[in-house]
Amino acid sequence: MTDLSPAPRRAYIEVEDLSVQFPTEDGLVRAVDGVTFSIDKGQTIAIVGESGSGKSVTAQAIMGLVNARTADVTGHVWVDGQDIVGMTDDELRKMRGSTMAMIFQDPMSSLHPFYRIGAQLTEAVNVHNKVSKKEARDRAIEMLQKVGIPSPEKRIEDYPHQFSGGMRQRVMIAMALINSPSLLIADEPTTALDVTVQAQIMELILELQQEYNTAVVLITHDLGIVADAADQVAVMYGARVVESGVIDDIFYKPEMPYTLGLLASVPRLNQVRADRLDPIPGNPPSPIRLPSGCVFNPRCVYKDRVEGDLCATERPALLPTDLGHMVRCHMSKEDREAVATIALGTLGRETA
Amino acid sequence: MSAYVVRRVISMILLLLLLTFVVFILFSLLPTDPARLTCGKSCTPEIIEANRHRLGLDLPVLQQYWEYLKGIFVGRVYAQDSPDPVVCSAPCLGYSFKRGEEVFILIKEGFPATFWLALGAFVMWLAAGISVGVYAALHRGKWQDKTVMGISLAGYSLPSFFLGLMAIFFIVIRLQLLPYPSYISPFENPTQFLQTMILPWIVLAILYAAFYMRLTRNQMLEVLGEDYIRTARAKGLPERIVIRKHALRAGLTPIVTAAGLDLAGLLGGAIITESIFSLPGIGSLAVNSVNDADLPLIVGITLVTATFIIVANLIVDLLYAVIDPRVRLA
Numbered sequence: 001m002t003d004l005s006p007a008p009r010r011a012y013i014e015v016e017d018l019s020v021q022f023p024t025e026d027g028l029v030r031a032v033d034g035v036t037f038s039i040d041k042g043q044t045i046a047i048v049g050e051s052g053s054g055k056s057v058t059a060q061a062i063m064g065l066v067n068a069r070t071a072d073v074t075g076h077v078w079v080d081g082q083d084i085v086g087m088t089d090d091e092l093r094k095m096r097g098s099t100m101a102m103i104f105q106d107p108m109s110s111l112h113p114f115y116r117i118g119a120q121l122t123e124a125v126n127v128h129n130k131v132s133k134k135e136a137r138d139r140a141i142e143m144l145q146k147v148g149i150p151s152p153e154k155r156i157e158d159y160p161h162q163f164s165g166g167m168r169q170r171v172m173i174a175m176a177l178i179n180s181p182s183l184l185i186a187d188e189p190t191t192a193l194d195v196t197v198q199a200q201i202m203e204l205i206l207e208l209q210q211e212y213n214t215a216v217v218l219i220t221h222d223l224g225i226v227a228d229a230a231d232q233v234a235v236m237y238g239a240r241v242v243e244s245g246v247i248d249d250i251f252y253k254p255e256m257p258y259t260l261g262l263l264a265s266v267p268r269l270n271q272v273r274a275d276r277l278d279p280i281p282g283n284p285p286s287p288i289r290l291p292s293g294c295v296f297n298p299r300c301v302y303k304d305r306v307e308g309d310l311c312a313t314e315r316p317a318l319l320p321t322d323l324g325h326m327v328r329c330h331m332s333k334e335d336r337e338a339v340a341t342i343a344l345g346t347l348g349r350e351t352a
Numbered sequence: 353m354s355a356y357v358v359r360r361v362i363s364m365i366l367l368l369l370l371l372t373f374v375v376f377i378l379f380s381l382l383p384t385d386p387a388r389l390t391c392g393k394s395c396t397p398e399i400i401e402a403n404r405h406r407l408g409l410d411l412p413v414l415q416q417y418w419e420y421l422k423g424i425f426v427g428r429v430y431a432q433d434s435p436d437p438v439v440c441s442a443p444c445l446g447y448s449f450k451r452g453e454e455v456f457i458l459i460k461e462g463f464p465a466t467f468w469l470a471l472g473a474f475v476m477w478l479a480a481g482i483s484v485g486v487y488a489a490l491h492r493g494k495w496q497d498k499t500v501m502g503i504s505l506a507g508y509s510l511p512s513f514f515l516g517l518m519a520i521f522f523i524v525i526r527l528q529l530l531p532y533p534s535y536i537s538p539f540e541n542p543t544q545f546l547q548t549m550i551l552p553w554i555v556l557a558i559l560y561a562a563f564y565m566r567l568t569r570n571q572m573l574e575v576l577g578e579d580y581i582r583t584a585r586a587k588g589l590p591e592r593i594v595i596r597k598h599a600l601r602a603g604l605t606p607i608v609t610a611a612g613l614d615l616a617g618l619l620g621g622a623i624i625t626e627s628i629f630s631l632p633g634i635g636s637l638a639v640n641s642v643n644d645a646d647l648p649l650i651v652g653i654t655l656v657t658a659t660f661i662i663v664a665n666l667i668v669d670l671l672y673a674v675i676d677p678r679v680r681l682a
Contacts, residue, residue, distance in 0.1 A: 065585060089591070097588030104586075109579040113678060114601055124587045159677045175587070 011038035013062075013183055013215050018075035018085070020054075020061050029287045031057040033239040034075070036318065039232060041182060044209065044216040046226040046247075048262070049236035050284050055219045058236070059185045061085075062217065063102050064092035079183060098128040100183040101176035103205075106192045107168035111160035117144075117171055118156035124178050143174040147204060166197035173204060180212050187219045202229055223266050227251065235259050238285045238295030241318060245325035255327045255336035258296045260343040294330060302339050306330045357670065364666050371658050372424070376417045379651050386647045390449055406431035407449075420446070445655060446648030448641075455652035459634060462621070465535050466633030468545075469552055469626065470618035476557035477564055478611060484561070485568025486600065492573060500565065507562035516555045516628035523551065533629045552629040556622055560614060567610060571603035578602070605675055609668050616664030620657025 020032040032054040039045045047055045060066050062077050064084055077084040079099060084092065104110045112120060121140035125131060131139070137156070144152035147170040160168055169189065176184060186205060190198035206229055209216050218229060226233055227247070234244040235258065243256040254260055261280035282299035285291055291298050297311040310330050318328045321336070329336060387404035388395070404410050407430060408419055419428060423444035430438040430447055440447045445455040488500040523529050530547050538545040575581065576599055584598045585591075621635030630636070634653060641649035673679040 063586060065582065093588050093590060095588070096586055102586045104579060104583065106579055110583045112580040112584070112598055112602070114676060123589070127588050127590075127593075161678050172583070175583075 012041045012080060013217075014038040014076070014078040015058075015062065016076040016078070018058065018061060018077060019073070020057050020066055021072045022070060023072070024288075027288045030239050030290055031071075031287055032061060033290070034318075035234075035236070035241050037232070037234045037241065037244055039215050039217070041215050042209065042213045043231045044206075044218055044229055045232040045234060046218045046220055046230035047234050047236055048220060048223065048226055050221060052284055052287060053236040054239040054287070055236050056187055059102070059187050059217060059219050062183075063096060063100060063185060065096075065102075094128070097124055097181070098179045099181055100185065101179070101181040102185040102187065103169070103172045103176045103189050105188040107165055107172050108192065110172055111168055113160055115159075116156070117158055117160065117163070121156070121171075121175055121178060124175050128179050139178060140174075143178045144171070146177075146208070147171070147174040149174075165193055166201060169193060169197075169201050170204065173201075173208065177208055177212060177214075182212075182214055183217070184209070184214045185217045185219070188221070189218075190222070190225065191220070198225075205229075223262070235262065238290050239287060240295055240328065241326070242296065242328045243326065244318075245322070249322065249325040253322070253325070254340055254344070255321055255325075255333070256296075256329050257300045257302050257339065257343075260340055261299075264343055294328070302331065302335070305335045305339070356673075360666055360669065364662060367662055368659060369421075371662065372421060372655060373417060375651060375654050375658070376420055377413065379647060379654075380413050380416065382647075384645065384647065389645050389647065406434060445652035448646050448649045450644050450646045451649070455649050458637060458649060459652055459656055462632060462634040462637040464537060464633075465631045466619060466621050466626065466635060468538065468549060469556065469622055469631060469633060470615060472549055472553040473556035473560065473618070473622075474611070474615050476553055477560035480557065481561040481564025482568045482600075482607065485565040486572055486595065488565065488569045489572035489576065490595070497569075501569070504562040504565045507558045508566075510558070512555055512559050512624050513628060515558060516552070516625060519551045519555055520628065533631070535631050548629070548631075552622075552625050552631060555628075556618075556625045564607065564610070567607060568603070571606060572599060575599045575603040601675075605672065608671055608675060612664045612668035612671065613661065616660040617657075619660045621653070 018035045022029040122136040125136040141152045233250040264278040293312045303311040390403040427442035488497045491497045533548040584594045623635040626633045626635035
């Protein structure tokens with residue numbers, strides 16, 4: 001199943017057939033199974049999916065944070081022509097925090113509670129650059145200023161517990177961007193924050209992305225954020241990418257039944273009150289026992305449209321349906337489009 | 353911060369006062385009659401009553417306590433109205449008529465041996481316990497971890513009297529690698545001091561190290577799963593800095609607590625180890641005082657030991673604030 005002829009690499013980041021498996025006593029956990037996508041500098045790809053779909057592990061694998069002793073990582077992650085997979089620990093370490101950086105979901109627990117903000121920021125500078133104490137400190141203050149922390153030359157002496165959640169996430173962003181990385185992975189950066197703060201933080205990330213021309217991998221389950229921030233979207237389900245494409249393809253011309261379900265389950269302001277939200281029936285699959293064939297088939301309401309039990313026996317490939325729009329589904333293109341109209345008829349009209 | 357310290361010191365002093373009261377009352381409730389213990393089999397009731405008066409034991413209990421408390425601060429004189437009064441100078445923790453010596457002086461004489469024993473073992477068990485605990489945590493679930501934890505369980509289960517006797521039997525008597533332990537001050541004869549102390553240190557340290565290995569291992573495993581450790585790795589820090597600077601620092605807090613209290617407990621005498629290696633420390637003194645039913649001495653040792661623990665508690669709490677900045681505001 002390996003692709004033997006690597007295409008010429010054009011995109012800045014190319015993730016190719018990335019798989020992460022954890023051998024456990026209960027069996028092999030396939031956390032990520034053949035994930036493929038690519039983005040350029042200055043662009044944002046959103047990886048969308050429910051809990052356990054493998055989106056966070058994908059992010060950690062790109063950062064090289066998946067422990068090689070407990071997991072098998074295969075495939076390729078090309079960052080500026082260098083393959084992260086197969087790098088030694090030390091090579092990876094040198095890229096982390098300088099070429100690629102990450103911000104996490106919970107800013108309350110992501111900063112070390114015993115060290116001052118300043119110490120944590122300068123540490124990030126010093127590990128990759130030979131600079132004086134003063135320079136590192138100036139850099140930290142400048143960065144705090146940039147992420148909108150008032151009087152940074154004073155706050156730099158404070159401990160994390162003296163900051164609010166939103167402010168801590170700003171500090172995390174400052175720390176991630178302090179060495180001007182070309183790739184930023186944001187793993188649900190706003191999920192743990194107050195709704196009022198969420199928009200500010202997202203805005204800050206996008207603003208700094210513009211300034212540094214950073215490629216951003218945005219992991220989220222919030223489709224609202226995706227609509228605001230992403231250029232491209234990869235929808236993950238059961239460790240696989242089931243549909244990917246530019247944002248308009250995913251929002252206005254989705255073809256994979258899971259994506260349809262996802263979009264249909266979003267509340268809309270102009271929805272009639274009495275209408276209930278449309279959830280996807282069933283539960284996400286266990287990563288230890290992924291369904292055979294199409295991972296979504298046990299929950300798919302359209303599988304009758306495929307002849308025989310193809311959906312349950314054969315794994316569909318991620319195939320292009322349009323330029324840059326990939327879908328993993330056994331249905332014919334006509335059926336997929338018909339199904340989309342049924343599922344999102346109203347949605348399609350109102351957003352188009 | 354300083355207000356916090358003042359508050360804590362005041363409450364500690366009150367606690368110490370309460371402690372003296374409880375200990376004193378507890379021992380005065382014993383069925384043993386201390387006056388009866390002052391003379392041997394040929395005792396007549398007259399002598400007992402005379403001694404009772406000499407010792408002030410004929411006073412009401414609360415007044416006895418008051419005299420005792422006063423003695424700690426200003427000293428006291430026993431048998432004031434007799435031809436040969438006994439002077440016990442401040443701080444007077446009572447007078448051992450069995451030994452013809454002030455309790456405070458007896459404890460003071462025993463303290464150096466106990467202190468050196470505790471300190472040496474403390475350094476050894478912390479060094480061994482923490483480093484091996486970290487090692488086991490980093491190899492979690494692998495054979496290194498299992499081996500180390502197995503050995504630790506064995507060390508934890510072996511009683512120190514067994515270990516101590518084995519050590520003396522094999523190393524001192526059979527192999528004659530060390531002379532028979534005979535305590536001497538390190539300032540007088542450092543070589544003999546070390547030769548005497550090395551076995552008791554090891555025996556005592558093994559027992560505690562086993563516990564600290566487990567504590568450190570569990571603590572490290574917990575901390576290594578924290579988000580801020582992932583952040584440290586995402587920064588590109590080398591693993592050894594992630595472990596030492598980020599994980600160990602955070603995992604240290606409960607270890608400091610346990611270590612402070614354990615050290616304080618040992619300063620009150622390691623009874624078994626001191627007895628086996630015939631170290632003239634507070635532990636040996638405690639055993640002897642119980643054997644001789646030397647009540648004033650038992651009360652004194654109890655008080656001193658408890659005081660160490662209370663003071664250590666305060667120090668540990670203050671250290672906490674140094675380690676964890678979040679405590680400072682509390």
